Amino acid sequence: MFRKATKGQETRERLLSIAETAVLAKGFAATSIEEVIAEAGITKSGFFYHFADKNALAHEMLQRYVVANDQVFEQTFGRAAELSDDPLQRFLIGLKLLAETMADLPNGHPGCLIASVCYQERLFDRTVLQLTADSVRKWNAYFHEHIAAIAAVYPPSEPVDLDQLSAMMSCIVDGGIIMGKTLGDTTILPQQILLFRSYIKLLFAR
Amino acid sequence: MFRKATKGQETRERLLSIAETAVLAKGFAATSIEEVIAEAGITKSGFFYHFADKNALAHEMLQRYVVANDQVFEQTFGRAAELSDDPLQRFLIGLKLLAETMADLPNGHPGCLIASVCYQERLFDRTVLQLTADSVRKWNAYFHEHIAAIAAVYPPSEPVDLDQLSAMMSCIVDGGIIMGKTLGDTTILPQQILLFRSYIKLLFAR
DNA sequence: GCCAAAACTGTACCAGCGGTACAGGCAAAT
DNA sequence: ATTTGCCTGTACCGCTGGTACAGTTTTGGC
Known part of the structure; x- marks a missing residue:
């Protein structure tokens, strides 16, 4: 039986979402707890009921972000895997789907x-920094898997380090993302x- | 006759350098004026003699950064231009030199x-954000120049948008830079x- | 419908920061 | 000798991020 999302979990989610946007x-430093709770319609004490301090907020925020990102990748390349058996085609389809997903983001x-x-x-x-490093390593490994599978079938037309390519x-x-945000051009990504x-x-x- | 760097300019430089590192x-928000002046060995009044407010500091900091970056590019690809007349070779040499320069940065x-x-x-x-956008556009244009010159001589083996490539x-x-900093691996860049x-x-x- | 746990509210407080104002001081250039 | 550039010292203020803790309401399970 799945646990129904309790009211507390919903509030947490809302706080995390608002905080992430801010x-x-x-x-992070300029994101005041004050404004987050104002937008969430909660008191300061309520905030500290959910998060021990601002660092705890950062930690959960990151975890949430990493999980969401993982899901996007798995969904996108999972869907691609349904559409082809060939590792190269899978990856190319996945990249196209990902590009479309990014293009469809309204802002x-x-x-x-x-x-x-x-x-x-x-x-x-350290725990937060560790989390970011681990996530990047995981994504690198994820793409390395795809690319190594391709290279095993199709020898690259030029010698290339698969780790670097991943x-x-x-x-x-x-x-x-950075260039898109800086230039205000959503097509760049x-x-x-x-x-x-x-x-x-x-x-x-x- | 070149103007000798006055004492005031040196202090400004020091303040900007310390602020940039911080x-x-x-x-930016977590970088307090207090700590900058502490490290610079100056008083708060001294700081406000040089910069009207924190935003002025940000503006000059960015200008300084953009100029320095321009110089790196011009120096690197300028040196490359001395070593070959061919646009492709120039660019390839420039990229190699740039990679070496980045690899030589101690930290x-x-x-x-x-x-x-x-x-x-x-x-x-807005002026600060405008500055970032303009700089990115300038760099894009700079690389576009190089790449267009290449494409004019060597037709690409696959159709490719030169703007996007730049x-x-x-x-x-x-x-x-981000992956390098996140993983603590200076070889990535x-x-x-x-x-x-x-x-x-x-x-x-x- | 009772009860315990969950999910908050209310209040009080503090250090530190960005920023202002102003009265000087000191050294070098002219 | 005087101006100009480059600061120092002191005093002050409003705001807010953050902490602490006691008390209150809401919710869900039985």
């Missing part, structure tokens, strides 16, 4: 919390993903 | 201020630059 817009990608934390590292304790994926995404896809094609599909 | 580590790249601002946009006024450069760099170089080679040098 953190991506102003950074563009809201921002990457890992990048946000990275540029405010000194504000967080890492490139996340770099492109993070970089695309999906385009960069498709450009990475193009590189993969050029490397393996010849 | 901002890249903790974000890795300290971070990109544009990315930092991007994740704290609400803290800055933008990819900055995306890779920003993404590489130079490797990603070389991987981008490899893509350029694959596209045009066949």
